[in-house]
Amino acid sequence: MKMLQLAYANLKEHFLTTTLSIMLLSIGVGMVSFIVTVSEQLNDRFNRDIRGIDMVVGAKGSPLQLILSAVYQVDNPTGNIPLSEVSKIQRHPLVKYSIPLSYGDSYQGFRIVGTDTLYLSHFKAKFREGKPWQKSMEVVLGSTVAERLGMGLGGHFHGTHGFEEEGHAHEEMHYSVVGILESTGTVADRLILTSTESVWDIHNHEEAADAEEDQTHEESEEHVHDKEDHDHEEGSAEITALLVKFKNPMGMMQLPRFINEKTSMQAALPAIEINRLYELMGIGFSTLQTIGILIMIIAALSVFISLLNSLKERKYELALMRSLGASPAKLFALVIQESLLLCLAGYVFGIILGRIAVMTLSSFGEEQFHFSVSQSGVSAVEIWLLPFTLGIGLVAAAIPAIRAYRSDISTILRNE
Amino acid sequence: MLQTENLSFSYANGPSFSFPNLSVKAEEVLLVLGRSGKGKTTLLHLFAGLMEPKSGSVSIDGQSITELKGSNRDSFRGKNIGMVFQQAQFIRSVSVMQNLQLARSLAGLPNDEAFAKKLLTELGIADKANNRPSELSIGERQRAGIARALVTQPKVVLADEPTSALDDENCQLVADLLQKTVTGHGAALVIVTHDQRLKNRFPNSVEI
Numbered sequence A: 001m002k003m004l005q006l007a008y009a010n011l012k013e014h015f016l017t018t019t020l021s022i023m024l025l026s027i028g029v030g031m032v033s034f035i036v037t038v039s040e041q042l043n044d045r046f047n048r049d050i051r052g053i054d055m056v057v058g059a060k061g062s063p064l065q066l067i068l069s070a071v072y073q074v075d076n077p078t079g080n081i082p083l084s085e086v087s088k089i090q091r092h093p094l095v096k097y098s099i100p101l102s103y104g105d106s107y108q109g110f111r112i113v114g115t116d117t118l119y120l121s122h123f124k125a126k127f128r129e130g131k132p133w134q135k136s137m138e139v140v141l142g143s144t145v146a147e148r149l150g151m152g153l154g155g156h157f158h159g160t161h162g163f164e165e166e167g168h169a170h171e172e173m174h175y176s177v178v179g180i181l182e183s184t185g186t187v188a189d190r191l192i193l194t195s196t197e198s199v200w201d202i203h204n205h206e207e208a209a210d211a212e213e214d215q216t217h218e219e220s221e222e223h224v225h226d227k228e229d230h231d232h233e234e235g236s237a238e239i240t241a242l243l244v245k246f247k248n249p250m251g252m253m254q255l256p257r258f259i260n261e262k263t264s265m266q267a268a269l270p271a272i273e274i275n276r277l278y279e280l281m282g283i284g285f286s287t288l289q290t291i292g293i294l295i296m297i298i299a300a301l302s303v304f305i306s307l308l309n310s311l312k313e314r315k316y317e318l319a320l321m322r323s324l325g326a327s328p329a330k331l332f333a334l335v336i337q338e339s340l341l342l343c344l345a346g347y348v349f350g351i352i353l354g355r356i357a358v359m360t361l362s363s364f365g366e367e368q369f370h371f372s373v374s375q376s377g378v379s380a381v382e383i384w385l386l387p388f389t390l391g392i393g394l395v396a397a398a399i400p401a402i403r404a405y406r407s408d409i410s411t412i413l414r415n416e
Numbered sequence B: 001m002l003q004t005e006n007l008s009f010s011y012a013n014g015p016s017f018s019f020p021n022l023s024v025k026a027e028e029v030l031l032v033l034g035r036s037g038k039g040k041t042t043l044l045h046l047f048a049g050l051m052e053p054k055s056g057s058v059s060i061d062g063q064s065i066t067e068l069k070g071s072n073r074d075s076f077r078g079k080n081i082g083m084v085f086q087q088a089q090f091i092r093s094v095s096v097m098q099n100l101q102l103a104r105s106l107a108g109l110p111n112d113e114a115f116a117k118k119l120l121t122e123l124g125i126a127d128k129a130n131n132r133p134s135e136l137s138i139g140e141r142q143r144a145g146i147a148r149a150l151v152t153q154p155k156v157v158l159a160d161e162p163t164s165a166l167d168d169e170n171c172q173l174v175a176d177l178l179q180k181t182v183t184g185h186g187a188a189l190v191i192v193t194h195d196q197r198l199k200n201r202f203p204n205s206v207e208i
Helices: A003-013 A015-050 A063-070 A083-090 A118-122 A143-149 A196-214 A220-231 A249-262 A270-323 A328-369 A380-406 A409-414 B040-047 B070-080 B096-106 B113-122 B138-150 B168-185 B196-201
Strands: A055-059 A095-107 A110-115 A127-130 A138-141 A175-181 A191-195 A241-246 A265-268 B002-010 B016-018 B029-033 B055-060 B081-084 B156-160 B188-193 B205-207
Touching (some): A003 A015, A003 A328, A095 A118, A095 A196, A143 A175, A270 A409, A328 B070, B029 B168, B040 B188, B096 B138, B113 B168
Parallel strands (some): A110 A191
Antiparallel strands (some): A138 A191
8 A cells, every 4th residue: 555545545535626626727727838838839920920021011901900911811901002003112222022912812711822932932932842833823832721622733723702711713714733832830831822913814804704794785895995904904903912021120210101101002010010919919818827827826725725624534544644653754745645646637637628728729720710729749838837736736735744744643543 | 562661741731640660461461440531541652652751661572662763663653563442543535455554554564465354354354355444333443443453463452442432242342352362463462441341351450
């Protein structure tokens, strides 16, 4: 009969209070590990996607929406901006390079983004197979997209207007896959990339087709005229947003202000917008984290009270053990072991709970935003939660253990 | 086996006692009689080293227990003394058998399930080995308490009012068993009691 076995038997004896303590502990542990894991990964993800982008130019509207849609591809675009104005910015001497983005279509929930090959080099994307697009309607798939769609080189598909999976399909033209990227750990993994021209072509075609339908009763000459108008629209071509990297900090000082004041477009700075977003989310995160820690403290109290109660009930047992040859230190150790066993169980269940929560959120996020939180191996927070939880166990057990250590056996045995 | 010399004790703010010199040999039974408040249990606790005497010494098998300190005394007690209480107490969360095993383990002795089983059989409660102590009747519990006191093969068994809570039948049974412990296991037995039924049974007695 080992002490540890006895500690286990004692915990089992007080099943309800033991369960309550373990539940409280595991909820606390689970909550803290969940929050820390999610916020770390979110931070990491946000920072990785934002790297190297100093400014985003797009249609006027919410700057945060512009950043979320252009950089992270999670929100709807704010609108379109005319290429004529964009090219002025692209040629600006303070701009090191800029990447045009045209989006608004998707396939099976994955966004189709028209851009130029600079986008690939910006995210240091390497090709697993194939090559970049050369002609209109050729696409390159991000690694997640290729995996999910199970599509390889030479695959064909029709884009859908908008971001819904069940949207209006552009049925007249289809994309063909010419390249598949390796995983970059960035937003590029979740995109279908193509040339800006592809997006223009598909929409011009669509509009032309729409126009055709609308005007079936009109004269054919006008119809031809209309179509020509579309074909020669280059001058009024539009893109959705422009990602800009400055040559030096002077750009940061001058360009955003210039764009916001003197043009019909808006300039948003990702660093500032994301900080603002963090501040908003941070309140939520730290609130949840505080609640988690509070629950752990309540759990510690619960462990303390249940140990104290069970010892009061068991003081005769402890005296008995002394009479059987146990030293006071042994009784002290017994109480500590009970508490540590309890906390260890709480920790294990808590980590499992946290992981389940992360997985649930991940599959939900995957569906909604193609944003998944991955958890491989043991994270830092899970490691430091172990000594933290056991520390709680030690603190909670200290007073009961000292009481057990000091118990006056002769007096207890006398008052049978 | 058990010897005392000039033993006296006094409570911090209470009565003080001085006890006659006593000596019990192996396979001998000594009945300590006396009215309540005469310090019978105190004497027993002094024998077991659970309390510090004001003066004098207790020695068991030639070793003075009063000279042993701290955990040495605890482990000496575990190995050499078996205690039987008025109402047998057990670790409630484990079975009778595990209670016996725990007694051996706390005394620093290796597990000996065969011996524990043999004791329980001798005491007629072998079928209760895997029951919780709370599932036993008072008489069975008292017998299980004796089994636990003997499972460490102690040199001295100290019994504190072992029969006062029992009916005549069980009292007789327990007295028989206690008698057997000294003859069968070679231990010295000290019974502290005011139970008249035992007085008739064990002639070797001292009044305090």
